Amino acid sequence: MKRTTAKRRQLSNAPIISLEHVSKAYSAGAPALNDVNLHINKGEFVFIVGDSGSGKSTLIKLLLRELLPSSGRIVVNGTDVVRLRRRQIPKFRRNLGVVFQDFRLLKDRNVYENVAFAQRIIQKSGREIRKNVPSILSTVGLAGKYKARPKQLSGGEQQRVALARALVNKPQILLADEPTGNLDPKNSWEIMNLLEKINNNGTTVLVVTHNREIVNDMQKRVVTMKKGVIVSDEEKGGYIDED
Amino acid sequence: MRINTLFYSLIQGIKNIFRNKWFTLASVATISACLFLFGLFYSILTNFEHMVKSAEQRVAITALLELGVSDERVAEIKAMLMNREEVNEVDYFTADETWAKFAEENDFGDISIFTENPLEDCAHFDIYMNDVSMQSDLVEYLETIDGVRKVNQSALTAQVLTGVNSIIGYVSIGIILILFLVSIFLISNTVTIGIQVRKEEIQIMKYIGATDFFARAPFVIEGILIGFIGSLVPLAAVYFLYNEAVIYAASSYSFMAALIQFLPVEEVFATLIPICIGIGVGIGFIGSYTTVRKHLSV
Ligand SMILES: Nc1ncnc2c1ncn2[C@@H]1O[C@H](COP(=O)(O)OP(=O)(O)OP(=O)(O)O)[C@@H](O)[C@H]1O
Numbered sequence: 001m002k003r004t005t006a007k008r009r010q011l012s013n014a015p016i017i018s019l020e021h022v023s024k025a026y027s028a029g030a031p032a033l034n035d036v037n038l039h040i041n042k043g044e045f046v047f048i049v050g051d052s053g054s055g056k057s058t059l060i061k062l063l064l065r066e067l068l069p070s071s072g073r074i075v076v077n078g079t080d081v082v083r084l085r086r087r088q089i090p091k092f093r094r095n096l097g098v099v100f101q102d103f104r105l106l107k108d109r110n111v112y113e114n115v116a117f118a119q120r121i122i123q124k125s126g127r128e129i130r131k132n133v134p135s136i137l138s139t140v141g142l143a144g145k146y147k148a149r150p151k152q153l154s155g156g157e158q159q160r161v162a163l164a165r166a167l168v169n170k171p172q173i174l175l176a177d178e179p180t181g182n183l184d185p186k187n188s189w190e191i192m193n194l195l196e197k198i199n200n201n202g203t204t205v206l207v208v209t210h211n212r213e214i215v216n217d218m219q220k221r222v223v224t225m226k227k228g229v230i231v232s233d234e235e236k237g238g239y240i241d242e243d
Numbered sequence: 244m245r246i247n248t249l250f251y252s253l254i255q256g257i258k259n260i261f262r263n264k265w266f267t268l269a270s271v272a273t274i275s276a277c278l279f280l281f282g283l284f285y286s287i288l289t290n291f292e293h294m295v296k297s298a299e300q301r302v303a304i305t306a307l308l309e310l311g312v313s314d315e316r317v318a319e320i321k322a323m324l325m326n327r328e329e330v331n332e333v334d335y336f337t338a339d340e341t342w343a344k345f346a347e348e349n350d351f352g353d354i355s356i357f358t359e360n361p362l363e364d365c366a367h368f369d370i371y372m373n374d375v376s377m378q379s380d381l382v383e384y385l386e387t388i389d390g391v392r393k394v395n396q397s398a399l400t401a402q403v404l405t406g407v408n409s410i411i412g413y414v415s416i417g418i419i420l421i422l423f424l425v426s427i428f429l430i431s432n433t434v435t436i437g438i439q440v441r442k443e444e445i446q447i448m449k450y451i452g453a454t455d456f457f458a459r460a461p462f463v464i465e466g467i468l469i470g471f472i473g474s475l476v477p478l479a480a481v482y483f484l485y486n487e488a489v490i491y492a493a494s495s496y497s498f499m500a501a502l503i504q505f506l507p508v509e510e511v512f513a514t515l516i517p518i519c520i521g522i523g524v525g526i527g528f529i530g531s532y533t534t535v536r537k538h539l540s541v
């Protein structure tokens with residue numbers, strides 16, 4: 001009895017994302033990740049920074065189970081990602097919201113449909129969709145743009161649609177790979193503020209970025225990578241300069 | 244699977260057809276072209292086969308009977324022959340009928356001057372077959388029957404017809420095979436053109452957690468619809484051409500009308516319509532299913 005309680009407590013305190021001795025080598029060249037250990041707790045906001053080619057996107061892809069590690073153990077949201085069967089991947093991903101630098105919206109569908117699409121995947125009823133989609137669109141500040149197509153929107157607006165889509169199913173974790181990479185400073189800040197707001201509501205947020213100013217300003221946990229290795233991991237950290 | 248989801252996939256599949264107009268057009272054109280050729284060859288071959296078949300059925304084997312075979316025995320033999328697969332029709336002629344017919348065919352005039360029937364031993368069966376390739380078997384069988392005196396056959400005609408028949412068979416298989424390969428080649432090329440848009444879309448869907456089924460369904464429905472439309476167009480074209488050909492052959496050259504007996508258009512299309520739609524829809528399904536499959540592994 002005591003042991004189960006202890007175990008349960010340990011489980012609820014267990015990191016929501018954990019990588020243990022994770023390496024990933026693509027077919028050619030040096031490994032993209034080399035013996036990475038990283039633990040992120042529920043509700044944390046973490047920046048991942050580092051030079052181009054240091055393995056940040058590879059890390060995100062491993063968490064999404066787009067790639068399998070060459071070795072090591074990855075647990076996301078209680079799921080051992082390496083052991084996941086192909087058929088179970090869609091369900092696993094539904095607990096993860098994802099945002100990319102290039103937005104990745106469905107080009108020939110309007111804003112509303114792009115967001116509603118995520119709800120259709122999890123088979124929400126029409127009534128729920130009509131309730132949830134407008135609500136999340138107003139959260140990201142796009143209440144007046146339901147009918148617009150992606151190409152009629154600015155980069156910042158497109159990214160907000162992508163963010164709304166990532167959030168509409170209320171995921172435990174939000175992964176963002178350079179979400180402000182294509183945005184001007186003003187839009188970058190707006191997106192980052194949204195991410196922080198989402199984090200304040202309890203979602204664990206992991207952001208890959210090159211935006212030095214934002215990282216230094218926000219005073220969050222910062223994980224710095226270099227050539228596939230984590231070289232620093234600081235609470236309330238800053239952007240570490242080369243040299 | 245919710246009805247909702249199925250309905251959604253169906254609507255998206257239909258919308259895809261209009262979203263990618265050029266892709267739709269190219270795919271429909273490719274499938275139409277292939278099925279048009281197929282329909283044309285099919286119509287020609289079935290007609291050819293039909294002509295050979297009716298020629299076969301005009302080839303008769305003559306089985307002469309011994310003198311004094313009883314009427315009961317004649318009926319018995321006739322029944323035995325009719326029982327056989329390859330036999331289409333059996334006609335019996337008595338010796339007197341045979342003589343009368345012979346005399347008439349040779350303009351003998353009044354035959355009552357003959358007191359005796361010179362063809363007394365020529366009572367016979369004319370046997371028409373469904374399948375001339377079985378002729379020698381049937382002849383062998385006839386020769387074992389009690390009461391049959393002699394069997395006359397036209398071995399050469401049978402051989403030629405059998406030969407023509409198997410050539411038609413080979414040619415059909417060959418042409419259909421070539422058309423099939425060409426279709427597959429053209430269609431996989433066409434599908435590759437339209438794949439880039441799909442690739443991105445499917446990857447996005449998979450990132451958000453769509454199942455393979457959900458990501459694939461609209462594209463497969465699109466493929467099936469394209470295949471369906473692509474089969475209706477050539478069917479209409481072949482139907483029109485076929486009708487024109489029948490009318491042309493019947494009206495312009497009377498000797499052609501006598502020579503070529505076109506099958507009625509309904510008869511050809513009763514099989515051609517389901518085959519064409521089946522192939523079109525099948526190609527659309529397989530084409531879209533396999534191409535989408537390549538991009539599901541995200
Ligand atoms: N599909 C692939 N095949 C082979 N090598 C790859 C592949 N993807 C990435 N790499 C290599 O792995 C290393 C890490 O790449 P990754 O994309 O993770 O870097 P990154 O930190 O995201 O860089 P950036 O900041 O430029 O986005 C690089 O050396 C890259 O060349």
Ligand SMILES: [Mg+2]
Nearest residue numbers: 056057058177
């Ligand atoms: Mg990257």
